[in-house]
Amino acid sequence: MARVVVLGAGIAGHTSAAFLRKWLGKDNDVVVISPQPTYNWIPSNIWVGVGLMKKEAVVFPLAPIYERRQIDFLQAKAVALWPEGTPEGGAKPKVEVEYTGQGKDGRREFVEYDFLINATGPKLNFAATPGLGPEGNSHSVCTADHAASTSTAFLESVERMKKGERQRFAVGVGHGGCTCEGAAFEYVVNLEFELRSRGVRDKADITFITNEYELGDFGVDGLNIKMGGYVSPSKIFTESLFAERGIDFVTRAHVRSVDPGATHIETLDGTRMEIPFDFAMLLPPFTGVGLKAFDATGADITDRLFAPNGFMKVDADYAKKPYEEWTPADWPRVYQSPAYPNLFAAGIAFAPPHPISKVRTNDEGLMISPAPPRTGMPSAVIGKTVARNIVRLIRGEDKPLYTASMAEMGAACVASAGANPFSGTAASMTMFPIIPDYQKYPQYGRDLNSTFGEIGLAGHWIKILLHHMFLYKAKMKPGWSLIPE
Amino acid sequence: MNKPSHLQAPRPTRWTLFWRTFLPWQLWRFLVINLKMLRMMRLEKKHGHKRR
The missing domain is CATH 3.50.50.100 (FAD/NAD(P)-binding domain)
Incomplete structure (x- = not known):
């Protein structure tokens, strides 16, 4: 029996959780941790913003759907990853969460996992x-x-x-x-x-x-x-x-x-x-949501797991190189953390190797050029592929088999x-x-x-x-x- | 600031604007665009999501 924890219930996280539940037997747990009680179909927010649609038309509560599909739901925000376990709680990997609802507001607890998908999306900076x-x-x-x-x-x-x-x-x-x-x-x-x-x-x-x-x-x-x-x-x-x-x-x-x-x-x-x-x-x-990470001794290893912008490092080539040397091979294929193989990122939460558009800076060194989009369709495809790979790993494969590179x-x-x-x-x-x-x-x-x-x-x-x-x-x-x- | 009047961008003719909302033509385009999207997804399956 394995427990897969998904952080975030946006397009990537929700897609991952849905397919994990579909493909995994009932003896495995799928847990979704999201600070919001609702799902939001964000592309239609545009119509809400010009008064053509009510907010209720683009959101729905997650809890009843997860209950029906036997997905555990914690209305909480992830605070820190403990991929080697905690000094007091043993070696099993854990994520530390703080509740934002379900009558437990502000309460902190550790949730154990065998595999974790970081699909927290961005912090709106x-x-x-x-x-x-x-x-x-x-x-x-x-x-x-x-x-x-x-x-x-x-x-x-x-x-x-x-x-x-x-x-x-x-x-x-x-x-x-x-x-x-x-x-x-x-x-x-x-x-x-x-x-x-x-x-x-x-x-x-x-x-x-x-x-x-x-x-x-x-x-x-x-x-x-x-x-x-x-x-x-x-x-x-x-x-x-x-x-x-x-x-x-x-x-x-x-x-x-x-x-x-x-x-x-x-x-x-x-x-x-x-x-x-x-x-x-x-x-x-956007930046990452500010998740921290600690090793078994409690030492801060956030910079090993996350890029400086707060997004999670995965199997991308993060070597700094000029625009002319960027290649499709720089982009991640399986979204697995190089530090811990049971950690994955999906959707906006993964750290891209570099932008797609040429980086331009002004005289003061301020970047004035777009960051790479990875919302909507790519997020969902990545979420599904990560779920498929985790299912395979639970069933005994030794490495992720399916790829979802944005270059393909x-x-x-x-x-x-x-x-x-x-x-x-x-x-x-x-x-x-x-x-x-x-x-x-x-x-x-x-x-x-x-x-x-x-x-x-x-x-x-x-x-x-x-x-x-x-x-x-x-x-x-x-x-x-x-x-x- | 760039003003539209200063732009060199092409503007649609009345004929183009007519076709954009002409129902029979748009029903055809609905079919074509959906087929193009399906083609893109087929390419995706061919190139990506594959076993390594």
């Missing part, structure tokens, strides 16, 4: 930029609660515009080192569509703020797509959409601070500017650009592979037959379909495992 975030002067759609309060503020702005007032909207990323530029892009085009739908577009000035070197980088070094008989960079695709929608933008930008009513920005070339706003939705940079994996991104079943549109994009491979695909780094983008109503229908399909899957209803990641 609003503190990196003074004034950034819901506690400060801007909004976010990173959680369902954030999106709900963003919606309230957005609808207040709409009401002001209906009374004839002009409103300025600043949307984008709130730090030079952010990821999730795709989500910010999706939010700004949805916001613009909603303003048009509500008949107030003429009273709005919209500015998109991004750390991308060019629009359409999306943290994946941009992509080339077949479009209208040409192979065009995603910069053209994105700039065209912004030009069509009348959205101003600032690229290569680091947000230095967010004051009430104004963001202060510095661009890569040192230019400083102020962008005034009445409403701002700026996504935060594609991603589909359907970015809603207006939610209406007849007049809405979405930008549907796929790429293969996520990490460009210039040896296999010398000209563009990706397979052009599987890397495409187009804008249309069909994309919106797909987005709706994905919303319902993935919530159905996450609720582990009959046939859930047949739905692809």
Whole structure:
């Protein structure tokens, strides 16, 4: 009998736990530890943030589903890993947790494990930029609660515009080192569509703020797509959409601070500017959640298990090298900790070897370029693969057999650009592979037959379909495992 | 700051905008995009997730 503990119940953690339960016999335990009592289908937070969907449509409680599927659930946050056991509690590996619910708030305990998957996701590091975030002067759609309060503020702005007032909207990323530029892009085009739908577009000035070197980088070094008989960079695709929608933008930008009513920005070339706003939705940079690690004697071994940014080191090549020397082989394949073979990371929690987009810094050495995205589809695929490998290890294999390198994996991104079943549109994009491979695909780094983008109503229908399909899957209803990641 | 009026980016014609929401065409594109996504997933299975 083995016990597998999954830290986190986001896309990666929940997928891992669901497949572990499906594949492991009932004599093995699957334990999920998450500080939140609910699952959040984060891609649809965009619609919550513009008032098109209620928060309740994108979240559901985890406990009843886990109870039905015989997955143990602890509403707690992981505090520290003890992979060699504790000085007082014996040599069995443990994770130290602090409850955040279930009537045990604040209580700490040790949970033993045979295998552990770290799928904690990121810490939303609003503190990196003074004034950034819901506690400060801007909004976010990173959680369902954030999106709900963003919606309230957005609808207040709409009401002001209906009374004839002009409103300025600043949307984008709130730090030079952010990821999730795709989500910010999706939010700004949805916001613009909603303003048009509500008949107030003429009273709005919209500015998109991004750390991308060019629009359409999306943290994946941009992509080339077949479009209208040409192979065009995603910069053209994105700039065209912004030009069509009348959205101003600032690229290569680091947000230095967010004051009430104004963001202060510095661009890569040192230019400083102020962008005034009445409403701002700026996504935060991510770090690891700050898990500590200790050996059997209680000595701190956090730096052995985690990179300085708090994400967990896995089987990647972390040697520092210039952009020109990055290769697909740098990226992890099985997401196993090199320090402890029964430790794995999935989703955002693993430390990437380096970004995908070229790193650029300003004169002061501040990085102003996107961090690598690893949310959504890649997170789920990695979570499932890690689960499959753990099942095999429990059954006696001596090493992980299945791989899920982002250099051998594609991603589909359907970015809603207006939610209406007849007049809405979405930008549907796929790429293969996520990490460009210039040896296999010398000209563009990706397979052009599987890397495409187009804008249309069909994309919106797909987005709706994905919303319902993935919530159905996450609720582990009959046939859930047949739905692809 | 870059202003849309200063952009060299191509803008869609009225014809392009029409096709983007023209139901019969979009039903076809719905099918095509789904097939493209399935093709991508097949490639993924071919290249990744394999036994070492």
